[in-house]
Amino acid sequence: MEIAVYGLGRFGLFWATELSRYCTVKVYSRSKKENLPRQLVWVDEDELLTTPALILCVSISSMEEVLEKISARLKPGSLVMDTCSVKVYPAMKMQELLPGHTDILATHPMFGPDSGRNGIKDLPLVLSPVRIRQPALKRWRDFFAAMGLHVLQMDVHEHDKEAAYTQGITHYMGRVFADLGLKPSKIATLGYSKLLEIIEQTCNDPWRLFLDIQRYNPYTKEMRNRLHHSLEKIFSKLQGSLDISNSDFKK
């Protein structure tokens, strides 16, 4: 089997390399990559687009542009999968812009070079069938399961609702903690070390991914509002109890 990976950013390169343990992986990226892992087969864009299974590893915000660029060049019967961290928006755009003779499977591998550093076994991969027949869907589900992944099938809205609170809030707080300049401490409690790990798990990713997760997931706005509400609630519960001014004995 052959898989084509379009886009070799931080995630694309990681995912292509993982996939190449199980099948031939052809790759193409807008900008030529130096020092590609040997098992990845660099091809030009035209050749890549004739591969029957195409995985897009491009940023959420460039999906529309990429789809418009490749759409007319895909062969009848090809399968296109995206790998975006949100699902409602790319599923909608793929359905709108890809020709009717192609199959569409939205996917979200819920890991990356940080969380998958010690292997991706048992990590979750979400599949949201958009336009694909059962036998093909089953074949891909089995393929990803054989890679050791925990494959979950869910509706794109179900995914985005849940991801707004899992991935959305984690990336949001990771950026806030990084902005605070939090650093390892010799008096770190176990809880604090978990907090530092959140920075590590989120802030190596490009700022654009953070932005796109917040922008293109229709449910993150509610999440951010609820987060602010909870922060304010704890803050005012605290203010109400602060009957001593705690800077009285500050050095």
Place this chain on the structure above:
Amino acid sequence: MEIAVYGLGRFGLFWATELSRYCTVKVYSRSKKENLPRQLVWVDEDELLTTPALILCVSISSMEEVLEKISARLKPGSLVMDTCSVKVYPAMKMQELLPGHTDILATHPMFGPDSGRNGIKDLPLVLSPVRIRQPALKRWRDFFAAMGLHVLQMDVHEHDKEAAYTQGITHYMGRVFADLGLKPSKIATLGYSKLLEIIEQTCNDPWRLFLDIQRYNPYTKEMRNRLHHSLEKIFSKLQGSLDISNSDFKK
């Protein structure tokens, strides 16, 4: 050697039990405890206060009241240690209220029944000498080190400044995440699971501990202000980039 533990709340009971592996531990608490671990020796308040080494495991906010209650009943040459999660305030109160014939060693065991569930080896314990001679200080440092703890000596202000950002922010965010009702998810990323562990590491402790950490550490106010500033900064950086309304395609 004998140690007296005054106060058997969630932390006091845990700490007394850990200490009892290394020496005789007498205990007393305002309210009588049922089903005490067999190795802890329950005594009445008067007897407890004649023990040469007394460890106070009472809430930060009750320190003043407890010190006033016990002060006149301590024997000359006794050593009093507190175990509060802040250090400036209790050190000041102990110096102010305990008789001059007693020694004072402020301590902060930076763990509890949650983080120490699988043992306390290598976890940090902070010592801040307030009024104690070198030989006695060395003896206690060696004792805690022999328990396997990572013993650190630091000034009370240094401790509180650092703890405001480690413990203070962790407990604050733990309460916010709990208020949001965040729950395990089948699509949890590694980062999100760290975030859930923060709730676990902070929200089993009494609300009073949370409140006291915020109230009695003179440096948490600045921490909370900076946290809010960073949240606002990320929020407005985001708003500036939200050129599409992300609820347009909400179901």
